[in-house]
Amino acid sequence: MTTPANSTAFSGEVWAELRLADASDVPHIHALIHQMAEFELLTDLFAATHELLTSTLFPSPPRPPLTSFTALILDLSPSPLPASADSTIGSCRLDLSASPLADPEAAAFASPRGGGRVTAGFVICFPNYSTFLSKPGLYVEDIFVRAPWRRRGLGRMMLSAVAGKAAELGMGRVEWCVLDWNKNAIDFYEGMGAEVLPQWRICRLTGAALDKYKGGQEESGKAAAE
Amino acid sequence: MTTPANSTAFSGEVWAELRLADASDVPHIHALIHQMAEFELLTDLFAATHELLTSTLFPSPPRPPLTSFTALILDLSPSPLPASADSTIGSCRLDLSASPLADPEAAAFASPRGGGRVTAGFVICFPNYSTFLSKPGLYVEDIFVRAPWRRRGLGRMMLSAVAGKAAELGMGRVEWCVLDWNKNAIDFYEGMGAEVLPQWRICRLTGAALDKYKGGQEESGKAAAE
Numbered sequence: 001m002t003t004p005a006n007s008t009a010f011s012g013e014v015w016a017e018l019r020l021a022d023a024s025d026v027p028h029i030h031a032l033i034h035q036m037a038e039f040e041l042l043t044d045l046f047a048a049t050h051e052l053l054t055s056t057l058f059p060s061p062p063r064p065p066l067t068s069f070t071a072l073i074l075d076l077s078p079s080p081l082p083a084s085a086d087s088t089i090g091s092c093r094l095d096l097s098a099s100p101l102a103d104p105e106a107a108a109f110a111s112p113r114g115g116g117r118v119t120a121g122f123v124i125c126f127p128n129y130s131t132f133l134s135k136p137g138l139y140v141e142d143i144f145v146r147a148p149w150r151r152r153g154l155g156r157m158m159l160s161a162v163a164g165k166a167a168e169l170g171m172g173r174v175e176w177c178v179l180d181w182n183k184n185a186i187d188f189y190e191g192m193g194a195e196v197l198p199q200w201r202i203c204r205l206t207g208a209a210l211d212k213y214k215g216g217q218e219e220s221g222k223a224a225a226e
Numbered sequence: 227m228t229t230p231a232n233s234t235a236f237s238g239e240v241w242a243e244l245r246l247a248d249a250s251d252v253p254h255i256h257a258l259i260h261q262m263a264e265f266e267l268l269t270d271l272f273a274a275t276h277e278l279l280t281s282t283l284f285p286s287p288p289r290p291p292l293t294s295f296t297a298l299i300l301d302l303s304p305s306p307l308p309a310s311a312d313s314t315i316g317s318c319r320l321d322l323s324a325s326p327l328a329d330p331e332a333a334a335f336a337s338p339r340g341g342g343r344v345t346a347g348f349v350i351c352f353p354n355y356s357t358f359l360s361k362p363g364l365y366v367e368d369i370f371v372r373a374p375w376r377r378r379g380l381g382r383m384m385l386s387a388v389a390g391k392a393a394e395l396g397m398g399r400v401e402w403c404v405l406d407w408n409k410n411a412i413d414f415y416e417g418m419g420a421e422v423l424p425q426w427r428i429c430r431l432t433g434a435a436l437d438k439y440k441g442g443q444e445e446s447g448k449a450a451a452e
Contacts, residue, residue, distance in 0.1 A: 033357050045358045052360035068294070069355045069362070124357050129295045131259050131350050131368050132271045134278035136295070137432075142357050163431055163439035173432040179425050186427075193435030199405050201412075202423045205389055206363075206399040209419030213389035 011100035015081050016154055018090040018123070018161050021071035023058040024112040026050050028119045029071060031109070036144045057124075066138065066169060067127065072162070074121035074145065074154060075111045090161020094152055103148045121145035123158055130172050137173035138166040159192065177202070237326035241307050242380055244316040244349070244387050247297035249284040250338040252276050254345045255297060257335070262370045283350075292364065292395060293353065298388070300347035300371065300380060301337045316387020320378055329374045347371035349384055356398050363399035364392040385418065403428070 021029065030048055037046040057071045072089055075081075083091060103109075103118065111117035121144050128139040140162060145154050163174045178185050178196065186196055205213075247255065256274055263272040283297045298315055301307075309317060329335075329344065337343035347370050354365040366388060371380050389400045404411050404422065412422055431439075 037358060042358065047358060048360040056355070056360055056362060124355060126355050128365065129350060129352050129367055132263060132268065132273060134274040134282055136282060139354065141355055160439050163436060164441065167436050167440035173430055174436060175428055175430050177426045178429055180427050181425065189429045192431070193438065194429045194431045197428045197430060199407065200403045200428050201406050202401055202426050203404050203415045203420045204399055204401050204423060205418070205420045210389055210393050210400060212419065213386050214393035215390065
């Protein structure tokens, strides 16, 4: 059963595709990042703009996928989607016949790919490096699904597809971060085979604390921890 | 006072330079990574080879520094070093007149740059990405200094120089990881202006747990945490 994208109700079968993003997806990526900032109560840190997203995620000439910052888009379609060898990373089918789904933002998130598709989420990832393995890995900075589409297996499909791609590329690891109080997420990730490292903490130098290192280098040594 | 590199004793003034590495540094980088694995009691994870390091860190054509995986070398010189605009990232001078330094591995770590220089440490770093800032940052995977050269300010010089470079490039953050029980390192990093994030944990999918995602994608949805 098909459901037009400008409707707020989805029922029957819906086809999900995780695909490489392009510059036409920037407005939706921007809006999704803002929703993520609201969800994490971090809108004060939100400084993304269409211009910055375009220049950092979609430079020209384009880079091969997963060799640098890479954006992926989750589109949902009321009709089956032919997988594109060029851009499809993962896919799954949702059966909503038992519980129709209302998406009040469906019209605002109409996918630039057309065909009644609706954009429901995104992934940002980039290569990292393991010195011991001397191999690239993949770091997943964000996986986000809009509220009405959560708890239907889309996060699992997205992370599985990204992990599959990393494994196929011969990468040694896939890594991401989770908040230590988010037990549901930790259980979910452990169920997918991930190890949650208990002892490592992230150190961050940013803003004025980072800027003070600009141009200046220490000219004489003091005792250092390294 | 000059000290030949094949001696084990350094005294007087010594000039330290943090510089971009090249493929001729691979044997020393490999040996330093092995020392780091021994220090961290993780030699069972050590799988680095000269071939893997060369192909992943020094591909041809070369990439601009800090746009992908980047290796930096810490060289110590018995005579002043002219800074090279092309490759010098940071420098400092050590005054060893009060406490001469014995480096039993000085001959084994003679720098390929010659001039009596000795390689004493390395940095591996690569760009990461902040979605909220829509900007690249820099992730420091490793900073390592050989044992005789520790606690003389070289770690501070290296991290300051890397942070300065990131700030000059307009990057939004410098990040790295620390073990939560390593109070000395945490105090040192906080003293440099870094924030240690208490709540984030690293999730890692590797080895057989990663390989099982190869080629396969979930075809139907299950409840997901995202």
